[in-house]
Amino acid sequence: MAMLELRNLTAGYGQVQILWDVDLALERGKLTSLVGGNGAGKTTLLRAVMGSIRPWGGSVAWEGTAITGLPPYRKAGLGLVLVPEGRQLFPRMTVLENLEMGAENPRARRKMTHNLERVYTMFPRLKERAGQRAGTLSGGEQQMLAVARGLMAEPEILMIDELSLGLAPVLVLALFESLLRLKADGLTMLLVEQNVRMALTVSDYAYVLAEGRVAFEGKASEVAENPEVKKAYLGI
């Protein structure tokens, strides 16, 4: 059974429908990516899954149990964790305080010391800067902190919205390498990413979203070879 499964999910804002009957499944221990051009509906899908917007229709199931209408904090309590686009850190709080904020749910609080050590091992820069305000970090460090804060929540599934947006190539590489380490540890992940080539390189499975619908899906290696990917982005 899929760890998380969306069936016929529809969602939008006001009168504007963004998602049209999206089916998507995340398998345990796999890294799945969701790619697609501007305005394809990727962020809306994450919001509808997380519950920060209410889906118009369809269902979200967690190991077979419907969780569609649960509020975000309840989903986070189950272990469904989102690293949002634009990081959304607490800029005036320190790096350590931001990390502690990630561990607010009871499951995570119990494992806080262990997880803190784990994220410091993965991102030594954050340990060096533990006492520094998050707002003073570089863009790459802030993205590391956003991922690390997500990990502090003791995720069963980590969903990341735009890991590499706006970062220099060397940082993009470093962040993707950390994803590969998390994958090796068996974490289930959903990656939304504008750098399609990078996303498909690290993923097991991929969905291509175009104009709010799943245009096609498949093993990441097969999707990478599919000329339809280019078409989904460039129209021809």
Next chain:
Amino acid sequence: MILQTLGVSMRFGGLQALNRVTIDLPEGQILGLIGPNGAGKTTLFNVINGIYPPSEGRVVFLGEDIAGRRPYRLAHMGLARTHQIVQPLTDLSVMENVMVGACYGRERLGLSAARRVADETLQFVGLGARHEQMAGSLNVAQKKRLELARALAARPRLLLLDEVLAGLNQTEIASMVQTVAEIRRRGVTIIMIEHVMHAVMNVSDRIVVLDYGEQIAEGTPSEVSKDPRVIEAYLGDPDLAARLTGSVR
């Protein structure tokens, strides 16, 4: 050429939003302006439209250097635009909104002539039945059409369309694309910023691609869709992906 941008650059503090963009636009064409988020597309519209004077370079419209000329003066010359986030005057009727375009546009019409033009324009965009409705009460697709009608009522020679297809469903997209093609058939030159790629590739004569403020490609839709720099801008750098693979294996 109805419009030329000659080495247009725009800086906001340390951010180079546009870097020496040069476009020649012959009269009667549809030019598609595409590029990833943050490429500088709307900034280029804002420069052409006189919202910002360019940091460098010239904008020539109908043979005159218009860099720095105010938007209302450009509207008198025949330059009109729509906005990505529609900007109706919500407490005026649909009719009054479009009359505003006619009164302050190229012909600077009086109220009765403006009413006539607004009426025709509303028929043309398919809002003929909604004259008296308050603009704020329209749905999204109708507001997009109202935005278009207000720009058209200014009787532009050049029309700048900023994402007129965003937020529309497939049927509405097809219908709006037909409307755009019909506007061009009536002799209006068009630049359209658009993310609905199949539509913009279909309706444009030529495409200009911006990425981080740089003009990375220009040509027919089929030429730009094969251009390696364009593919890289949209799909990511293949070399970086190869380095990542190298690091795992």
